Amino acid sequence: MRSKKLNLLVGTDVVDKSNIEKLAKLSAVHFLSDIPEDRLAGILPEIDVLLIFSWPKQLTPDNLQKMTRLKFVQSILAGVNHIPFAALNRGVTVSSNAGAYSDEVAEYAWALLLAAAKRVVQLDLSLKEEKWTLRRTLDEGTEVTILENKVLGILGFGGIGSSVAKMAVGFAMRAYAYSRRPKRVKGVRTLSGEKGLELLLRKSDAVVLALPLTNQTTKLINRERLSQMKSSAILVNIARGELVDEKALYEHLVANPRFRYATDVWWYKESRESLKTDYPFLSLPNFIGTPHVSGPSGSATGRPARLAVENTTRFLKGLKPMNVVDPKEYLTSYPY
């Protein structure tokens, strides 16, 4: 290893060659997948910068302890709740990739919102099972929902939330957005604080969760907050499953058949997102689930990796990186 350049460890294979070359001009690049296990202990203490997609399995608590020179971690995933903050030295700067997937995840949020509003999944299945005739009309309270002039609540008004709001304009929905810090955005009613959150939940015909998972937002949507929502509301989750209390949601869906939940993200079982649930959600007609696919095709476009590389080069050049997160806000459990 050369002493002048910082040592960068790449713990993912989603970065293409041209972006690796950019990094190689500013650092000595090492690939985690190329390092034999018996050589890890020798290399890890020399690593200054870590670029990852999700947290690599090889970086166990023991191995992470050896990374005494680590200064900067860049996530290619937008969220950073996969990073074991409690096990990182206090001086380590961590950057999320906020905004990298915003537009495609916002498109996905709209796909789930409209599928729930128009009952596309439920109706397609009823045709497959031959449980429908063209002359049958939808039962009262389970009609197709018209979105025009209705209120769309957006929890979390970062990249994804802003993009969701932008798409609401063409549907003539009235957008309410809840964010930690009050923001002014044309055409959007922005709210903050506990009262603001309650107002948004009470007014909204549909709510999209676009918040990061932090110790402030875990189980934010609990029994009480569900009860504040309209009984015919649609709740869409493209952020993290753990934002919603699993038991409270199941009981709410059973008790309120007009309420709909459509999600691409799932609860954590043994510290990892899992399709296994404690309750039989998929048997409910007012539940739509997809297996966390809003992002993957985004990695194929290369944009998230490119943005993460750009931010890493900022750090390597001695500039202040963007999207630095506050470790205190994050869950501290080790992901594996």
Add this chain to the structure above:
Amino acid sequence: MRSKKLNLLVGTDVVDKSNIEKLAKLSAVHFLSDIPEDRLAGILPEIDVLLIFSWPKQLTPDNLQKMTRLKFVQSILAGVNHIPFAALNRGVTVSSNAGAYSDEVAEYAWALLLAAAKRVVQLDLSLKEEKWTLRRTLDEGTEVTILENKVLGILGFGGIGSSVAKMAVGFAMRAYAYSRRPKRVKGVRTLSGEKGLELLLRKSDAVVLALPLTNQTTKLINRERLSQMKSSAILVNIARGELVDEKALYEHLVANPRFRYATDVWWYKESRESLKTDYPFLSLPNFIGTPHVSGPSGSATGRPARLAVENTTRFLKGLKPMNVVDPKEYLTSYPY
């Protein structure tokens, strides 16, 4: 019956009391459902104006022949292909209800488009059948489609088509619209003629059918036109099933697994739209079907009936009604 006022026959129960009262100020209102069968023959020759949702069963060819004074027919359904033009006297004016359902049907088109693009139905079903794990990625060529910067082709640029284009802005899609008469619309590339249609089909990543069913548009999407489309394109139909050649579509879907068809409308069997198909479409993963529900909740809002009543009052007042259709363009078969 009074001689001064025109006789209006209402052949539907979707018009509410306040709208019936508006009509009663300008005409003598009769309700088809109130007339005993043995009295129909006496009343029908006196009817000047007919207001219907879809074509009423009671108005058989025999009974229609008795309506010698009929001057005006107003449909509450947007499309008028349910009307037996060949059996109407030549002097009868027929008005569609074009635009009455535009926004909700456009919302529905987007629900189908996004469900197909994001594979929501297919993925939800694969979870229900436990055929998926979170670590599985989508097979190549069947990824989630990102719509941003892609081309959306819209066939038929009336009320629904314009509304579909308006919703495309927030998704940053490039809209191409095909219409009979060239139109200039900001942000939309409008095309007409056979060459224009072919260009649109070749360029589009997704195509929405929003055309009326006429003798010009029946089976417009045939084998040749399907072959002009991208093999990974998404075709959405919220207009009429008969716009698409059933056999050609089935063979195209089987031969092109990346191509997707999402429809709310179905082919005619024995002159009526039917969920029965000649081919097992619903068993294909690249087919999404719903039972013509984009409109019904719209009738619950009352807007389509209100607009149809407004147009009927125009006729009753001696004004020129809007949305007058050209009978020569329509299929002439009797619906029942």
